[in-house]
Amino acid sequence: MKRLAIIIILVALVAAAQFGSAQTPAPRVVEITAKRFEFNPKQITLKRGEAVTIRLVSTDRPHGLLVKPLGVDLDADDGKPGQITITPDAAGTFPAICDHYCGSGHGNMKMTVVVE
Amino acid sequence: MKKEFDRRAFMRVSAMSIGAGALLQFSPLAATARGSAMSRLFQRQNGEGTGPFSIVQLSDTHVGFQGPPDPLGTKAFERAVDVVNALDPQPELILFTGDLTHDSDDPAEHAKRFAAFRSISDRLRVKKRMHVPGEHDAALDGGVLFRENFGETHYSFDHRGAHFIALDNVSHGKPIVGAEQIAWLKQDLARYPKTAPIVVFTHRPLFDLKPEWEWFTADGDAVMNVLAPYESVTVLYGHIHRAEHNSIGTAQHHSARSLIFAFPDPSTSEKKPLPFNPQQPFRNLGIRTVSGSTAARPFAAGINDVELSLREVSGTEGIQQMLRGGESL
Numbered sequence: 001m002k003r004l005a006i007i008i009i010l011v012a013l014v015a016a017a018q019f020g021s022a023q024t025p026a027p028r029v030v031e032i033t034a035k036r037f038e039f040n041p042k043q044i045t046l047k048r049g050e051a052v053t054i055r056l057v058s059t060d061r062p063h064g065l066l067v068k069p070l071g072v073d074l075d076a077d078d079g080k081p082g083q084i085t086i087t088p089d090a091a092g093t094f095p096a097i098c099d100h101y102c103g104s105g106h107g108n109m110k111m112t113v114v115v116e
Numbered sequence: 117m118k119k120e121f122d123r124r125a126f127m128r129v130s131a132m133s134i135g136a137g138a139l140l141q142f143s144p145l146a147a148t149a150r151g152s153a154m155s156r157l158f159q160r161q162n163g164e165g166t167g168p169f170s171i172v173q174l175s176d177t178h179v180g181f182q183g184p185p186d187p188l189g190t191k192a193f194e195r196a197v198d199v200v201n202a203l204d205p206q207p208e209l210i211l212f213t214g215d216l217t218h219d220s221d222d223p224a225e226h227a228k229r230f231a232a233f234r235s236i237s238d239r240l241r242v243k244k245r246m247h248v249p250g251e252h253d254a255a256l257d258g259g260v261l262f263r264e265n266f267g268e269t270h271y272s273f274d275h276r277g278a279h280f281i282a283l284d285n286v287s288h289g290k291p292i293v294g295a296e297q298i299a300w301l302k303q304d305l306a307r308y309p310k311t312a313p314i315v316v317f318t319h320r321p322l323f324d325l326k327p328e329w330e331w332f333t334a335d336g337d338a339v340m341n342v343l344a345p346y347e348s349v350t351v352l353y354g355h356i357h358r359a360e361h362n363s364i365g366t367a368q369h370h371s372a373r374s375l376i377f378a379f380p381d382p383s384t385s386e387k388k389p390l391p392f393n394p395q396q397p398f399r400n401l402g403i404r405t406v407s408g409s410t411a412a413r414p415f416a417a418g419i420n421d422v423e424l425s426l427r428e429v430s431g432t433e434g435i436q437q438m439l440r441g442g443e444s445l
Contacts, residue, residue: 073334099290100290
């Protein structure tokens with residue numbers, strides 16, 4: 001009897017979770033590709049107050065994506081993307097850099113994140 | 117009996133940047149009872165007495181770097197070696213704070229650059245030389261070549277009554293010291309009273325100087341939290357290719373100039389190397405004097421910068437100019 005009650009509760013929780021997720025649209029995904037020594041695209045635009053998933057994909061070796069004011073600190077290796085979901089709360093233009101040293105030219109590996 | 121140590125009675129620090137780096141002069145102050153107690157502590161721990169001594173810090177030689185903005189390659193490094201060799205008296209210790217070499221995708225070529233660095237640095241009369249890696253030395257291979265040439269990337273030692281700690285914040289690829297090294301740091305420091313003079317040398321700044329220019333260490337706060345209980349902490353670093361001096365909490369942070377090219381003031385908008393001027397090839401390894409407040413800070417640093425310039429000056433004359441402070445070579 002006790003076991004049946006636990007099963008019913010678990011089923012209810014799963015159903016509730018599925019219902020909840022159906023009500024909340026998944027955040028928009030913005031994908032950034034990293035390779036020595038550039039990001040693509042070089043600029044992305046986000047909306048203040050809107051959740052967005054930033055996904056970093058590397059096509060060669062370990063890279064990072066650091067945008068400190070937005071709390072973005074991602075790492076990606078070839079075949080191992082990194083991602084984070086954020087909701088920017090302030091408009092502005094923020095420089096983004098690769099913070100995983102990737103060779104001579106690494107210092108020029110940067111892009112811009114605009115929050116409108 | 118309670119042991120007390122007074123850093124105010126123990127030493128003061130003055131630093132002279134010579135364009136090629138910084139000459140740090142440590143000297144004991146009044147020989148009070150508490151100063152003597154500190155002296156005895158260090159003598160017990162490492163058998164080495166305290167006394168006045170001087171340090172030269174050299175940084176960012178980037179041996180192997182070619183092309184703009186500096187077409188002279190190792191000339192500034194070689195000149196710095198001549199300048200240091202002319203110091204009288206000689207410093208007892210030279211600290212290299214990273215980016216000794218410029219990296220190469222070819223490990224064999226990078227190994228040659230390490231050898232070239234050593235062939236120049238071996239001309240230094242001072243034989244006690246300590247090194248930490250910069251990202252150009254150690255980030256691509258995790259520090260393999262650095263270790264082959266200079267041993268571990270982090271370590272500590274005592275010298276004349278100060279405890280020196282070499283920290284590696286580059287060889288993970290990411291700008292971090294890392295949990296393992298921070299645990300080692302805690303253990304290393306546990307042997308010392310909170311009043312012991314601590315000198316940390318590392319490559320990147322241990323605080324957020326300008327993160328968007330990569331002038332930071334991601335876990336620098338964790339490192340400085342470990343150091344926070346210590347009353348006399350001096351952090352010497354490189355990486356930013358310019359002299360900067362920051363006082364944060366009880367710690368004094370000093371970056372040394374580069375020996376390859378200079379970066380602009382972090383208050384400017386663009387991180388772009390300052391242009392090479394053939395009329396003044398060592399310009400931007402220039403003069404800067406900083407006076408510490410000895411009244412407000414017991415462990416104060418006064419810094420005199422001297423520019424290396426085109427004018428050829430004999431070592432003795434040049435050094436005498438530097439020792440007078442603030443005069444251009």
